[in-house]
Amino acid sequence: MVDHLSLFINSVFIGNILLAYFLGMCSFIAVSKNVETATGLGFAVIFVLTVTSPVNWLIYHGLLAPGALAWAGFPDLDLSFLKYITFIAVIAAIVQAVEMIIDRYSPLLYVTLGVFLPLIAVNCAILGTSLFMVERNYTFMESVIFGAGSGTGWMLAIVSMAAIRNKLKYADCPRGLEGFGITMIVAGLMAMTFMMFSGITL
Amino acid sequence: MLAEKDHFKEILIKGIWKENPVAYQVLGICSALAVTVKMSTAIVMGIALTIVTAFSSLIISSMRKHIPSNIRIIVELAVIASLVIVTDQILKAFLYDISKQLSIFVGLIITNCIVLGRAESFALANPPADSFVDGVANGIGYSLILVCVAFIRELLGSGKILGFNVIPGFLVDMGYQNMGLMVLAPGAFFIIGLLVWLKNNLPGVSHEEN
Numbered sequence: 001m002v003d004h005l006s007l008f009i010n011s012v013f014i015g016n017i018l019l020a021y022f023l024g025m026c027s028f029i030a031v032s033k034n035v036e037t038a039t040g041l042g043f044a045v046i047f048v049l050t051v052t053s054p055v056n057w058l059i060y061h062g063l064l065a066p067g068a069l070a071w072a073g074f075p076d077l078d079l080s081f082l083k084y085i086t087f088i089a090v091i092a093a094i095v096q097a098v099e100m101i102i103d104r105y106s107p108l109l110y111v112t113l114g115v116f117l118p119l120i121a122v123n124c125a126i127l128g129t130s131l132f133m134v135e136r137n138y139t140f141m142e143s144v145i146f147g148a149g150s151g152t153g154w155m156l157a158i159v160s161m162a163a164i165r166n167k168l169k170y171a172d173c174p175r176g177l178e179g180f181g182i183t184m185i186v187a188g189l190m191a192m193t194f195m196m197f198s199g200i201t202l
Numbered sequence: 203m204l205a206e207k208d209h210f211k212e213i214l215i216k217g218i219w220k221e222n223p224v225a226y227q228v229l230g231i232c233s234a235l236a237v238t239v240k241m242s243t244a245i246v247m248g249i250a251l252t253i254v255t256a257f258s259s260l261i262i263s264s265m266r267k268h269i270p271s272n273i274r275i276i277v278e279l280a281v282i283a284s285l286v287i288v289t290d291q292i293l294k295a296f297l298y299d300i301s302k303q304l305s306i307f308v309g310l311i312i313t314n315c316i317v318l319g320r321a322e323s324f325a326l327a328n329p330p331a332d333s334f335v336d337g338v339a340n341g342i343g344y345s346l347i348l349v350c351v352a353f354i355r356e357l358l359g360s361g362k363i364l365g366f367n368v369i370p371g372f373l374v375d376m377g378y379q380n381m382g383l384m385v386l387a388p389g390a391f392f393i394i395g396l397l398v399w400l401k402n403n404l405p406g407v408s409h410e411e412n
Contacts, residue, residue, distance in 0.1 A: 131306035175400030188391030
């Protein structure tokens, strides 16, 4: 239990998927212009990550990992090279399914989240989390927590970025640095603050 | 024939410089930041991405009349993912150390916005040869930024260029120290931000719309 809590805190703060591993940068820059949309996208990412990470874990360890097909008579088969195409297909399918379910049962949520869902399918944070989960040999429970933690960390970063950019509109930036340039520098400063958490051990 | 050549040249210049994918279109920065601690990884990543973008544009463009538009994303992803698997296997076979250092970032070429972005915005509307050139151009434009950032980070962060020490010994004796910040994540953000600033102030470059 303590391990799981520390994994969660670790993936939210110290190993923040966006600021420490640079995943999901494209939508981070594109959608961080106002706080409401950033929050919407943030929740969508948390949700999709918490679902795709364990599903991909099951698929990887049940079908693709070396020796996983021993029950079917192929103990030497190693399909792990197929993980990229499988993961991206799973992610695209889940995003599509989530979109349809939300549309059916909660039109209100669909209106707020709907536009972001297709974007998420090609968000590197989602695929990256699944690949990290394989590379770091997490157990099933850990993969759920890692997914949720990464999503929370991503949302934290994008919402604070949106808030900062809101204030930045009134700042007097040097010519040529407005927009993308200053956003990257602010992201750098944010990454520095997040690094301070790395002294904390749980 | 001459007109054709000029045409390709224009696409090349556009992709490499005028509309550089990283600095102008803000695409593909995830990996641009992550693999630039050392120049060797940046170069390999640049080559891998150029190959994937070029061939995915070529393949998607030659299928463009047969792909139904509502499932085009999944078709594009399938093409890109297959190319990435091939690239990954080749890297593992011939450059095992570097492929270990790139870790998941080779796989993340799939979701790199440059590849999908070129497929969506160029390959679906242009003939295969043009798309191939466009893919190569954007790949080179991306690699250029990657190598610039990696050069600065490796030089300032660990005092090396391509793994060779370039800081003279007497400077170290006099108290020269490597800038630890450059090796860490924030250094990458700062350098990209400053490079964009520099690029926006160079003559003949279109400005980012605000």
